[in-house]
């Protein structure tokens with residue numbers, strides 16, 4: 001029971017929330033601007049490196065509070081980078097064919113990797129888990145690292161918060177309105193370009209803070225940019241392209257299936273992620289939550 | 295308040311509006327008439343920076359506004375109701391109306407919802423209804439109410455009568471006439487419904503293939519019955 005049901009369920013949920021936290025900013029930017037940001041992983045990575053540098057700066061001390069504060073700092077730094085990226089890359093992309101945004105953001109991904117190598121070098125680093133999250137909880141025979149429990153909780157809380165903002169606040173409703181009809185929003189006086197800037201900064205902030213929060217779980221190297229890319233795009237596409245609820249559900253579905261699948265077929269890790277993704281797209285080509293933006 | 299032209303407007307290589315000049319005085323109502331595809335919507339969208347490439351001067355209250363983007367024009371007091379209405383399906387009637395609060399001019403306040411429901415009583419009972427639950431006629435009235443909410447100085451309406459039941463057409467006409475009388479609203483109306491256009495405006499421009507083929511008052515238009523036969527009859 002534990003080995004074949006609870007444990008893979010727990011691991012799958014953990015992975016799902018890692019993927020979801022990684023993907024929120026990507027989803028938001030794609031949902032509203034329709035720019036598929038290939039460089040998203042690069043900025044997630046920069047967030048992780050910034051957090052790593054701050055941890056070093058304060059002497060490796062990782063209390064829970066420091067960990068949360070440092071992750072926020074990483075989010076802010078990456079959010080400010082988003083401000084620059086929006087001005088010089090995303091804004092001109094609004095006026096040209098969507099294919100260009102793939103090329104431009106892919107180039108941006110390469111730039112982030114180069115920048116990370118230049119600033120932090122190519123060696124591998126890691127950071128200790130904050131004290132409070134270093135342990136584990138046993139429920140019967142089920143082994144649950146505290147850090148994984150924390151990330152699962154943060155994932156669900158982030159989803160609940162985003163969903164609440166989108167459904168119940170004026171800003172969230174404006175996001176949905178601009179996402180579904182930016183032309184009319186402009187006609188009604190909404191400064192759509194400035195709103196896009198805000199969304200990009202928010203999306204990059206979410207990428208950076210995710211980099212900080214997930215740092216204790218990662219080995220830091222310039223390869224980190226592409227670590228979650230497949231899972232992230234899988235969740236984005238299966239979720240219905242730019243829909244927070246869809247991305248959340250798709251991340252859970254794909255990662256939990258993958259987790260059970262790897263019990264059966266441990267030789268090829270991740271195989272069942274692709275199988276689940278393919279099956280989901282064959283059954284629901286429009287994605288889990290079709291049609292709705294955000 | 296608005297003097298535009300001669301204007302040329304393009305979609306890609308298609309030269310849609312060709313040398314059109316229009317002018318409207320404060321508080322005046324003008325109609326843009328013409329058959330399907332003559333360029334009425336293109337002209338209105340061009341005035342609102344809403345799609346076509348525009349060449350030519352557009353002056354509003356003495357200032358050239360041709361370089362302003364759509365939201366800046368909205369904030370100068372242009373309220374626009376596009377032909378496809380574009381009601382937000384996920385927002386309630388009240389929220390749809392309040393969306394144009396973004397267009398309220400500096401130092402001014404929008405109408406209250408209560409005032410809006412006073413002008414358009416049929417919306418009052420629908421206040422909490424979502425956009426996608428409305429009929430076409432209700433959506434049309436809502437689109438007008440939404441534009442009016444920001445207290446625009448000039449309202450641009452693109453075929454508000456298209457596909458709408460006659461009773462609602464009459465109701466819309468009454469409201470527009472009343473608002474023009476009460477608040478000096480300027481109106482630019484693209485139409486094919488001559489009865490409605492005549493009720494709401496004092497002058498008209500008749501378009502054919504992107505050019506003005508007649509400009510004048512309604513009595514002048516009536517004095518040349520061949521115009522209607524040639525450029526409007528289906």
Ligand SMILES: Nc1ncnc2c1ncn2[C@@H]1O[C@H](COP(=O)(O)OP(=O)(O)OP(=O)(O)O)[C@@H](O)[C@H]1O
Pocket residue numbers: 305306308310328329330331332333334335336337345377453486
């Ligand atoms: N987005 C666009 N891209 C290219 N051509 C367009 C576009 N919109 C309109 N046109 C073309 O411009 C011309 C004028 O169209 P427009 O919509 O302005 O006419 P209209 O007078 O509003 O007609 P209707 O009474 O049917 O609404 C048409 O030939 C149309 O095919």
Ligand SMILES: [Mg+2]
Pocket residue numbers: 334335336377452453
């Ligand atoms: Mg039209």
